[in-house]
Amino acid sequence: MWSILGTSPLCAQENSLTIKVLSQGKGIENVNVYLNQKYYTSTNKEGICYLPIQKATPILLSHLGYETLQDTLLPSQVYKEFALYPSEKWLQTVQVNSNHHSVLQEKRILKNELEERLQPTLAQSLAYIPGVNVISMGTGISKPVIRGMFNNRVLIIENGLKKEMQQWGSDHGMMVDPQSVNTLSIIKGAAVLQYSADGVGGVIDINTLAYPEKEGVTATLQNTYRSVNHEIATAAELQWRRQQWFGQVNVSGTSFRDYKVPATTFEYNEYILPIFDQHLKNTGGQRYTVKGALGHHSEQFSWVVHGSGYQEKLGIFAGAHGVPREEDLLDDGDRRNIALPSQENSHWQIDAHFHSQLKEDLSWETDAGWQSNLRLEKGLPHHNNIDLSGKDPYLENGLQLHTYSMNSRLVQKMDFWEWKGGIAAGHQYHQRSGYEFLIPDYQQTNAGVYVFTTYTPSTVWNITGGVRYDFTQLTYEAFEMPLRNGQSEIVGYTPRASDYQGRFHNLSWVVSTERQWEQVQASFSAGRIFRTPAINEVGINGIHHGTFRHEWGNKDLNPERGYQLDLGLQWKQRGSELSIAPFFNYFGNYIYLKPSGSFLAPGMEKPLPGAGQVYTYTESSTLHTGFEVNAQQSLTKTYSLVATAEYVYHQNLRTRTPIPFTPPFSTTAEIRYKKEFPVQWMKHLQYRISGRWTASQQRVDRNELITEGYFLIDAHMGGTFMLYHLPIEIQFSINNIFNTNYQNHLSRYRILNLPEAGRNMMLTLKIALNKG
Template sequence: MKNILLSLLSSMAVFTTYSQNTLSGRITDRSTNEPLEQVSVYFPDLEKGTITNENGSFTIGKLPPGIYKVVASYIGFQSFTQNITLQQGKNRLNIALSPSAIEMEEVIVSTPFHKLQRDNVMKVEFAKIATLKSKGPPTLIEGIGKIPGVGVVSTGVGIGKPVIRGLTSNRVLVYTQGIRLENQQFGAEHGLGVNEAGIESVEVIKGPASLLYGSDAMGGVLYLNPEKFLTPNSTEGDVNLSYNSNTQGITSNVGVRSSGEKLRFLARAATNNHIDYTGGDGNKVTNSRFNEKDLKMGVSYQNTIFKSEIRYNYNQSNLGIPETIGTQTTSRTPELPYQKINNHILSSKSKIFFENTSLDLTLGYIGNFRKEFEDHHHDENETDPDNGEEEHSEAALDMKLNTFNYNILYLLPKWGKSETIVGIQGIHQTNANFGEEILIPDATTNDVGVLGTTHFHLNENNDFQFGLRYDYRKIAGKAYGILGEEGYIADLDRDFSSFNGAFGYKNNISKQITARINVATGFRAPNLAELTSYGGHSGANRFEIGNADLKNEQNIQVDLALEFQNEHVELFLNGFHNSIKNYIFIAPDGTFINQNAVYNYLQQDATLYGGEVGFHLHPHPYDWLHIESSYQTVFGKLNHGNPLPLIPANNLTNTLRVAFFNANSWWLRTNAFISLNTTFKQGKIGEFETVTPEYSILDAGFGGELKFMKRSMNINISANNILNKKYIAHLSRLKSDGILNIGRSVTLGVTILL
């Protein structure tokens, strides 16, 4: 007992000593030596920071000893980053920031070492959600589709999923709240399922990321960063409202954040409601209406050597599935067929700091409860006498997907100029059916993966990163139906495994030029639909037969990136070549069952290649003027057959943008843009696709930040498809029915900081 008390007292003494560690300093403008107020000073590894006062001074307390990266960032200045050694007691760091018209750099969190993009060996695209939303897209995924190299497979306006360099669905992994999002993403009509409220930014890894995330990341990763907790001893709230003229869409959310010395809290509630969208021909697309409700909450505790946060997100979506141009109405209630989705995301992230090392533990649960109501169940509809709306009580499809996942990462003690992380990741997933129809059987999936990755900083100009990973997946599915009859699914017991590696090299050829090369392998285990399908697919008028003997998809991708950047010009050139072994696709075999053509899941090697090129000019002395242009191209084909389906058409975007800042005016910031987006003819098409002609879309917008009665307010007005162009995107699932994409729309958005 005596020894235990002594140990506790020793631990308390160490903790007390650590809690007295501080970092103080002053931040100035390098060109004028004047102090800078409201500069963010932040430790990415510790997730701890503050802002400077009117004298440019800052103090951050209760810091653990060790070597940590500190980042100082402020709009209009180049971000500062440096590894510093925190000693016990008082530490000091003075920083001089250099003016720059280039947008402020952010810390990339989707890669393991949390560096600024210019320090990353792997190229990662970063975008703030507020910036994407200011361009007027009605949903989060439509906004993300504006990022070069990223597209959207859409079913109307309300349903969409990301396409990264020609790969989509189970080949692209989505992360939110630090955990992988599992929402039956194999389905063509299964969208992202995340509301933009409470999402601060998005990062896109355009290439195999299986080393970091395991199966399904062979095409890339979409990493959604939730809004941060506030700095200590502060409270704020905000109200956000927007209206879309085309869909009469009403979007609103309200949030509050409050932080003490150790305990922090945030909450946000949102609604999103749209009628059928109108195409460029003036006709409403029947049943493209959708609505959703969203709630996000989080609580965090942090002391000197330990921090932990718990976040919860509940999302309820009602999504109409458009099929034709029919009755013109302004109803906001989806009619048959439609989906009703309830999504629960619960995550826990904890980190323990040791001297020069740390341990991360992330746990997560996702409950995706999906129901689909179809036309042939109309006899079972009941009418609610109170509101006259049809209440569809019987679901054709009723699937409950429960996923538990874990991620444990340990940062080893630094050795020389290298940083190394080792870890173990895994999921336990169950799928259960309760509806009349079954797409995939009741099944259990278990994943486990072990990894190690090292970043080696040779000198100021040369960085290397390499790693290795092993994964094992086991899928056990239950038999369903009667052997020999339509809809029969045999039992399934398969396991898959794969070794994957990655190597990257970054070279600062000069102060302005950076070159990167990355070579990575990735894999994807076949999903349940590909392994077990046996039955008619009414939406596609075909009979699909799965293949229980399918092998892993395995790929190797080479990425090259070249960037030039000075104070007023940015240029980038990205290229990639992606070879995929055992690519899974579906094709007819020439036979028929119940008058439906039979389609089988097959495998064949495939190749994709292409890239992105662009520039950003803000000429001196007109730093308020921004001229931006980007071009993206992707080619994909089976090695012994046709072009791959769902390959985005080549695209060119040209934007003229202005941005002004006046700290002494009640109107603090002003921005405006006009953009011409040209999508070229897509003639290299898959076996079941049709040629898509060229089209151009003109967008424009205006916004600003102003002070009103000691409150800050942001106003944005954007107009999309100003010329009301009649067009159908190549990646629209409504293309086969000749249904147009959305016509002219004007969006008005207001954000009020309370």
């Protein structure tokens, strides 16, 4: 994995190429430099060395604690920068994590880049990447969309384990603190099979654990303020290392109030309703996180134990619960309170990771963990026939999920071959509560075995192939909702779920290759994919408030099967770069949520109180295709221009209608300035101005709303300054500079014709303390 970071004012020695090797923006000393597979030299204190390049020459960079990097140098180049990523060999964050993913299918993000793009949630922080969108519900809840796919089709992997917290619906966020992320990778295409059979859309692989490069203690304090909702966020991190022992602690807290929109009214079912003082009532919230890790690292055996807790309480817009009424929208005089309706979420996790070097070329790795995810949806009943005498009388839906998971594998690395094989297993059980019904109590067991191999005949060519077998069993029992009269007496029952037991198994495969020439890199991958129906797809039968729909599952759904084909082409020349990544997917039976046009669910005598249109889970053969384009051009030594484009086409081949909730075409243009300074009081300065045009989405399913296009301009400035030998990072951003009134096609509030947040200014201050 490598990247060109731009040109530099440094002057090369005569008839030589200057290279600089960095990690997180800092030069690395004593990096081994190999030319034509032979050792040549190492870098100096600034991470610099000079190389006599007369023709296209393969280069390999290696350094203890970092991933090995390979590339090809050209005689036309004068200066080049490389970024080395900290090695995760001792941790292996995914059961089959490989260094051979195509750079056209993987986007690797370091902590400093994520901090420059920091948004209220992690999903929003990643939305600038081509092919990545976001489903949002205001400023506090969001989830990622990769190539038009979301929910359980996008796997969230944290420290080697799949996060179980966002698969129940579009209003269930990621529950990952973006300020605790150390490195992050986004994997798209057929390569995701190396992680799990479920990741049809993609994988977001998060590593929050860091092995400190030097001994001693490092402490950082970060404070952030956002104007659109007066958010105040504080995060602190402490890392230490002494010889082979290391540890870290992260804590953060966030508080925000009702956010502002560039509108005074919104429309629902042809009714015009007010937005008082342009603030959406009851959209404030609070969020707290804590993480800790302790580990020991040696050449023969390494281990780390990690624990985390995430808690949040969020208000839900008063007009997004049941049928919007003007009296519910009246200003209550307190924009920071959290009233009903609301949601309270918590996620607790304990996991352990082991790496044992059995032989020089053979290692054994294991990840194991437990997760507890609790979601409480609260609100006032939509009718009087509810028993409010319980422990929590306003609890609509309580969803409690416990998950146990384990990944274990053997890895063998030889001169030209790398083999990985292992097993992955997990078990879940879920309990419901509350006076409403969404999904039943259920149990799910997963097991899989896999073998992957990579053949690397040269430094510019590799071939990867693999197969995996997966088995899943999902069971739940019938459930009936009690019917009560006005005196809260039970007078009958309504069936909401019937007995279900599904067993699914399948064999999947993937093959990929990557070839690099002097200025061109090409990749190809193809695979057969498989995904079992999720609990919400087969067992849901209730209201998702805020989406204004009654969702109805389908017990007769078959497993999702299909074929994926990904291509990639990247061209680089001095100061220029162009890459294009088209994809072509065919699904024999794609499962999706379809607007039915009816307000009465099958088998029911009347609509549920407060429900809107019924959306049913159905399956059909579909064609899913599109592309991502990224172009970069260095204008001067400090200025560069970046342009991107993305497009998704998803068509139902039976009905010849589009698949709903597909993001529209969008393109961005961004001019960047970045410069390092040799003066003592300033280390570097950067700024950027970007414009994003999103086309209107008129390819919609029946009974789905069309969304108009829009154009947004954002700006960012940041730098690192020294104050009494302390590095201070300052970031200042303005999103939606012109306070544009626009709607996100994937927003939960789209059905209300509510605009997205208005102009938002963000200021971040980060201070680092180091003690050797």
